[in-house]
Amino acid sequence: MFHTQSDVVFVKGLKVEAVIGVYEWERAITQPLLIDIAMETDISRAAVSDDVNDALNYKEVCDDVSAWCQAIKAQLLEHLAGQIADKLLEKYSCDKISLSIAKPTAIQQADAVGVQITRYAKAASSVSTNQANTSLSDDA
Numbered sequence: 001m002f003h004t005q006s007d008v009v010f011v012k013g014l015k016v017e018a019v020i021g022v023y024e025w026e027r028a029i030t031q032p033l034l035i036d037i038a039m040e041t042d043i044s045r046a047a048v049s050d051d052v053n054d055a056l057n058y059k060e061v062c063d064d065v066s067a068w069c070q071a072i073k074a075q076l077l078e079h080l081a082g083q084i085a086d087k088l089l090e091k092y093s094c095d096k097i098s099l100s101i102a103k104p105t106a107i108q109q110a111d112a113v114g115v116q117i118t119r120y121a122k123a124a125s126s127v128s129t130n131q132a133n134t135s136l137s138d139d140a
């Protein structure tokens with residue numbers, strides 16, 4: 001199958017105050033996180049209807065990601081990023097997520113440090129694909 005479009009809903013520079021870090025002193029404070037998210041999704045329906053109910057709602061994404069960051073209280077940014085990507089793929093209809101999480105105050109000599117990851121939604125299983133193909137040929 002050929003793809004004729006590629007759409008992204010994104011969030012840039014989402015600021016969240018959360019417990020994050022491996023050192024004891026970090027477990028006792030909150031630090032700012034700066035989060036960028038790009039979610040590959042089909043926007044065709046929302047583009048036609050102009051209805052937010054047909055859209056991947058970036059306000060909901062921001063609220064969810066903020067709440068998850070505060071609840072997870074991760075030690076490593078790697079763990080936090082993996083968890084957030086899994087949760088977004090589970091809740092929202094999207095094929096691919098790119099996510100970066102930065103700690104702008106962690107290293108005095110650096111503007112920011114962080115991680116950037118990309119995750120894909122699981123492909124439909126071959127069993128259901130075969131079943132779909134069978135029912136299509138049954139109709140013919």
Ligand SMILES: Nc1nc2c(c(=O)[nH]1)N=C([C@H](O)[C@@H](O)CO)CN2
Binds near residue numbers: 020021022026106107
């Ligand atoms: N690859 C990573 N390295 C480090 C992390 C991290 O989350 N991923 N975290 C720390 C500390 O928490 C640091 O931010 C404190 O300054 C060190 N290295």
